[in-house]
Amino acid sequence: MQETLDIIIVGAGPIGLCCGLEAKVRGLRYMILEKGCLVNSLYHYPVNMTFFSTSERLEIGGVPFVSNNAKPTRNEALEYYRRVAVAAALDIRLFEKVETVGKNANGFEVHTSGGHSYQAKYIVMATGFYDMPFLLNVPGEDLPKVTHYYNDPHFYAFRKVLVVGANNSAVDAALETWRKGAAVTMVVRQEEIGTRVKYWVRPDIVNRIQEGSIKAYFNSCISEIREQEVDIFTPEGKITLANDCVIAATGYQPDLSFLQKLGIELSEDVVRKPSYDPVTHETNVPGIYLAGVICGGMDTHSLFIENSREHAIKIMDHIAGNLS
Incomplete structure (x- = not known):
């Protein structure tokens, strides 16, 4: 027994x-x-x-x-x-x-x-x-180019990367992939980078955005993901970006x-x-x-x-x- x-x-x-x-x-x-x-x-x-x-x-x-x-x-x-x-x-x-x-x-x-x-x-x-990641619930989220688990930045070298989110995981992914040569764009629902971001990292991402090294769309969200593009709703309207990879750091x-x-x-x-x-x-x-x-x-x-x-x-x- x-x-x-x-x-x-x-x-x-x-x-x-x-x-x-x-x-x-x-x-x-x-x-x-x-x-x-x-x-x-x-x-x-x-x-x-x-x-x-x-x-x-x-x-x-x-x-x-x-x-x-x-x-x-x-x-x-x-x-x-x-x-x-x-x-x-x-x-x-x-x-x-x-x-x-x-x-x-x-x-x-x-x-x-x-x-x-x-x-x-x-x-x-x-x-x-x-x-269990929070999903974007948008068309194309199930494409192989989309991940909710960012790992190693080398994989993204010289690629067009879209990072969704504005807290620690998103900021780390944006900075690390950019430093490996990726063209990085961030999509952020809020009006600024998250206040819980590590205090020694937050100034770095803010400065990279301000100087234009990393493009950021605030008060914005992804509406659709396709093989080579993404659509984003921004305060100025819908825009379409060329894209190779999406890192959805949504928590x-x-x-x-x-x-x-x-x-x-x-x-x-x-x-x-x-x-x-x-x-x-x-x-x-x-x-x-x-x-x-x-x-x-x-x-x-x-x-x-x-x-x-x-x-x-x-x-x-x-x-x-x-x-x-």
Whole structure:
């Protein structure tokens, strides 16, 4: 008969790993399930990305994070979290997507891709939000030339690139591809570059736009994408630009529909915040907890690694107390 674990943690991002570390410290039987690679969301960040936070604010489990500069890079973060997982010998099953979670006599039964099933008394959802982009919902968005996941700027060298958005991802894509020789145009719904853009980067993009190196259309939006052109609605009317590639840096959203399938209630406003106790992080479904950015619903800018680490402590303290 299959062993019933104390906890199954869904998501092997930094907060999911943090939950695993806290469970192990308390002697709880746990398993971490992840649909992709280790810290899958961080892996999909642009290869040259630098974090806004300093390295010590990204630390988990008391393990020092030493980086070459105060603000670490994506590659340094990937190496750090891998070392944490190895050093702690965390029980992680990668590339195993959770498909269903059902109640049973022992607590919960979890079915994953590949036909695997596991039993646990408690479930912790630490699934983040990076895997579901906000779509433009315009004709041509499904063309191969369009991506919602900007990665390496070299691919765009000497090409006509349109970047949609005005926050960190869009600004990084615009500046990096321009520096590799791309002809870059930005399309921005608002009247200016986003105020949340990293303070050492924002002056750079503003200056490049002002000098004309990067063209920007503010208060504008894409209306159609074709193989070699894009149409843009601007305050001066519709214009058509020659184009090779579109980087739609429009942001991402959590998979709230999966939470609803579990019976977790969402607020009826635009934030759609899941229902949970802020002291214990247990949801309205007894035995299911939330950790990390998923707690904010659609407000994905309120929770980060540094202010979500405490979620793991609250959750594991409550579960350990229930099991004692």
